Amino acid sequence: MNNKTSEVKPVRVVIIGGGVAGLGAAYGLTRPELEGRFDVRVIEKRTASQCLEAGYPIHLSPSGRDAISTLLSPADQERLHLARQSLPARHDGISFFNSDCKRIWHTLREPFESSLVERGDILRILRDRVKGIEYDRKVVSVKDLQDEAVVMLSTGEIIRADIVIGSDGMFSAVRKTLHPKDDFRPMPWVTCNFRLSPSFLKAAVSGLGADPRGINVFCGTGWSAALMPTHDGAYVALTVPSPMKDIRSAFASLPDLPLIQAIRADVNTNQGRAFPLYSAKYTQAGRGRLILIGDAAHGMNPFCGAGASMALSDAASLVKVLTGTEDLAEALPRFHNDLKKRADPMIKMSKVLLWLAQGKTPMGRVARGTAFRTIEVVEKVLPTRKRMQKRLDAVLADAEEAKRLDAALAEEANQAGISPVSSTSTLLEDTPPKMLRHD
Numbered sequence: 001m002n003n004k005t006s007e008v009k010p011v012r013v014v015i016i017g018g019g020v021a022g023l024g025a026a027y028g029l030t031r032p033e034l035e036g037r038f039d040v041r042v043i044e045k046r047t048a049s050q051c052l053e054a055g056y057p058i059h060l061s062p063s064g065r066d067a068i069s070t071l072l073s074p075a076d077q078e079r080l081h082l083a084r085q086s087l088p089a090r091h092d093g094i095s096f097f098n099s100d101c102k103r104i105w106h107t108l109r110e111p112f113e114s115s116l117v118e119r120g121d122i123l124r125i126l127r128d129r130v131k132g133i134e135y136d137r138k139v140v141s142v143k144d145l146q147d148e149a150v151v152m153l154s155t156g157e158i159i160r161a162d163i164v165i166g167s168d169g170m171f172s173a174v175r176k177t178l179h180p181k182d183d184f185r186p187m188p189w190v191t192c193n194f195r196l197s198p199s200f201l202k203a204a205v206s207g208l209g210a211d212p213r214g215i216n217v218f219c220g221t222g223w224s225a226a227l228m229p230t231h232d233g234a235y236v237a238l239t240v241p242s243p244m245k246d247i248r249s250a251f252a253s254l255p256d257l258p259l260i261q262a263i264r265a266d267v268n269t270n271q272g273r274a275f276p277l278y279s280a281k282y283t284q285a286g287r288g289r290l291i292l293i294g295d296a297a298h299g300m301n302p303f304c305g306a307g308a309s310m311a312l313s314d315a316a317s318l319v320k321v322l323t324g325t326e327d328l329a330e331a332l333p334r335f336h337n338d339l340k341k342r343a344d345p346m347i348k349m350s351k352v353l354l355w356l357a358q359g360k361t362p363m364g365r366v367a368r369g370t371a372f373r374t375i376e377v378v379e380k381v382l383p384t385r386k387r388m389q390k391r392l393d394a395v396l397a398d399a400e401e402a403k404r405l406d407a408a409l410a411e412e413a414n415q416a417g418i419s420p421v422s423s424t425s426t427l428l429e430d431t432p433p434k435m436l437r438h439d
């Protein structure tokens, strides 16, 4: 294996898959200051428009946010900031509801941190800088030969590379090559995604106490629904037992609760998409010249809300390793170990969270109640909760003051016969609603 990244000959990198992991890695390796060091090709089996379709809002965890900001240029960081602001999420907490749709607990973390972003927006930002993505081209197999790797496409074409990055998702061709027996396991659940209207969101907020600025999770008996506010209404991910004949029959099997009634009244079942859930048993980070990142390495069910953030973290740390060393044979095993250490616990955690949220068995429901109560107690004694509340109270007080100021300005303007201009509208717009207070 030629371990040295030569200054003269660029390292040939083939990235398989143009999701967040693949495009994140491609973005990092094609930064202008690295010109000439890497010759990067991205092969994606879907068309550009299929890849960029709206999809779903993803949760960016603090580590995902750190990872993407280390990758992006300042101009693209600004684009990402605007994309995050375009969704109404304004903190990183969650509201939980029990099987009667009663809000039982909610957290308040990182006020004013927009933790959600449309997946399509992130992909667009990454894609705009990565030139020449080869869409509509499918990889069928890869081989690690002694001195180079070989990538075979469905067209019969062969591409030679020094490094292959397998970022081709759950059913990765690269993972299959490396570990033919170690497949992703199907889970007995299906998640259906829907976009619902602003009137649905309004009903969920006023009728059920859903938080219009954060993530809401309704935990039923054998089902769960995650509700996130979007710029044009709401996104709902409804998880029901599999096998599911079709989305309509999945709805028919759910209890007649206010939330379900509101979804039924609003949903266009023809537009919903169903995702059978799968999970890796453990992380596989690759071997030799073949590297796995993102879902290909550690695909998990979405109940941790961490898959995309982990994919971005993988991309950022792989870029750091590839750009920071000349000795890849020494650096890559370290990358593989770090990835495994980071991702294995998340795979386990996502399974536990899925089990708790779905509450299918009596034991699951008891465990869920205990978990909520424990977290509640822990949160109460933690100083962070008090600090958050103090900060929020201060901001709310500021907002009240701003309102008074606005009213005074309007009155003055009125008396002077000029049209009033609110100097505080932005502050008021950014103020979290009262319902974010702990009750």
Ligand SMILES: Cc1cc2nc3c(=O)[nH]c(=O)nc-3n(C[C@H](O)[C@H](O)[C@H](O)COP(=O)(O)OP(=O)(O)OC[C@H]3O[C@@H](n4cnc5c(N)ncnc54)[C@H](O)[C@@H]3O)c2cc1C
Pocket (backbone or CB within 6 Å): 016, 017, 018, 019, 020, 021, 022, 043, 044, 045, 046, 051, 056, 057, 058, 059, 060, 137, 138, 139, 140, 167, 168, 169, 170, 171, 172, 173, 191, 193, 237, 275, 293, 294, 295, 296, 302, 305, 306, 307, 308, 309, 310, 311
């Ligand atoms: C309903 C749902 C909700 C989710 N919500 C969240 C969330 O809130 N937060 C979060 O962090 N994560 C969430 N996730 C998970 C998250 O979307 C994934 O973890 C993340 O997209 C993984 O990115 P990736 O680039 O590794 O894989 P992918 O996004 O799956 O990209 C893989 C790409 O490889 C391409 N490809 C596959 N095979 C080949 C081949 N043979 N040749 C060429 N190209 C190929 C595919 O077409 C695809 O574009 C959710 C997932 C689902 C399904």
